[in-house]
Amino acid sequence: MRITLPSGTACEIDTSVKDPRMGLIIAPDIFSLRPLYDDLVKRLATEWQMAVCAVEPFPGLNLGPEIEPRFAAVSSLDDANHLRDLHEAADALGTAEVGLIGFCMGGMYCFKSARSNRFKKIVSFYGMIKIPDGWKSATQEEPLEFLKNGNADRVLAIIGGKDHYTPPSDVAELVKLNVRAQIYRDAEHAFAHDASRPAHRAQDAADAFGRAEAWLTD
Numbered sequence: 001m002r003i004t005l006p007s008g009t010a011c012e013i014d015t016s017v018k019d020p021r022m023g024l025i026i027a028p029d030i031f032s033l034r035p036l037y038d039d040l041v042k043r044l045a046t047e048w049q050m051a052v053c054a055v056e057p058f059p060g061l062n063l064g065p066e067i068e069p070r071f072a073a074v075s076s077l078d079d080a081n082h083l084r085d086l087h088e089a090a091d092a093l094g095t096a097e098v099g100l101i102g103f104c105m106g107g108m109y110c111f112k113s114a115r116s117n118r119f120k121k122i123v124s125f126y127g128m129i130k131i132p133d134g135w136k137s138a139t140q141e142e143p144l145e146f147l148k149n150g151n152a153d154r155v156l157a158i159i160g161g162k163d164h165y166t167p168p169s170d171v172a173e174l175v176k177l178n179v180r181a182q183i184y185r186d187a188e189h190a191f192a193h194d195a196s197r198p199a200h201r202a203q204d205a206a207d208a209f210g211r212a213e214a215w216l217t218d
Helices: 035-048 067-076 079-093 105-115 143-148 168-176 202-217
Strands: 002-004 010-014 023-027 051-055 098-103 122-125 155-160 180-184
Touching: 010 035, 010 079, 023 035, 023 079, 023 105, 035 051, 035 202, 051 079, 079 098, 079 105, 098 105, 098 202, 105 122, 105 143, 105 155, 122 202, 143 168, 155 168, 155 202, 168 180, 180 202
Parallel strands: 023 051, 023 098, 098 122, 122 155, 155 180
Antiparallel strands: 002 010, 010 051
16 A cells, blocks of 8 residues: 655555564665556565565656656755655564665665665665766765665675676676675666566566575575
8 A cells, every 4th residue: 555654755565464574665666656566565575474665766756657757857866865765664664674675776776775774684676886977966976885885795786797787897896895796697677577678587587586585584
């Protein structure tokens, strides 16, 4: 069901599991909350036996379904506000431990969340390691800076070997900071979380989600 955080940001939440193993926050991709994430929240709550909440990344903005206005709007996002929303969502779950998982742009915010002690473990699915040129602004700090000053060893990075957002040189910088990197050699960007995308790779996706669950619950 939908809830509204104290900040006014919308979330999709499922706390129907009795005695959940832990809480889990989902940071969505650039296309925001939508039926895909309603289904993912429900699926992970049931399959992983967790309390799960997905957080709207563009609160208060009506951007429509096209990629261009969304890509342009990322530079207007404020790291502090977005990370506050992830924390408020974690509080809404009411569990002793909370993990974080994110996809694409949400994966970038997973890297940034490593500075916080709020999350037991973090999984970034193909998150941007360095901010794309069109997203740079005074309110967007580089993910690597958050990792350098945070808990990089709590982070698992799921990476496609053919993803232009995560070139090998950037991945090498992650590994130097003690981020655990799992690379799927033939995968492109966004290969795991949306089966409708041409880049989807079912076998790699199943393996990646299995590794994500193991990482979060270890």
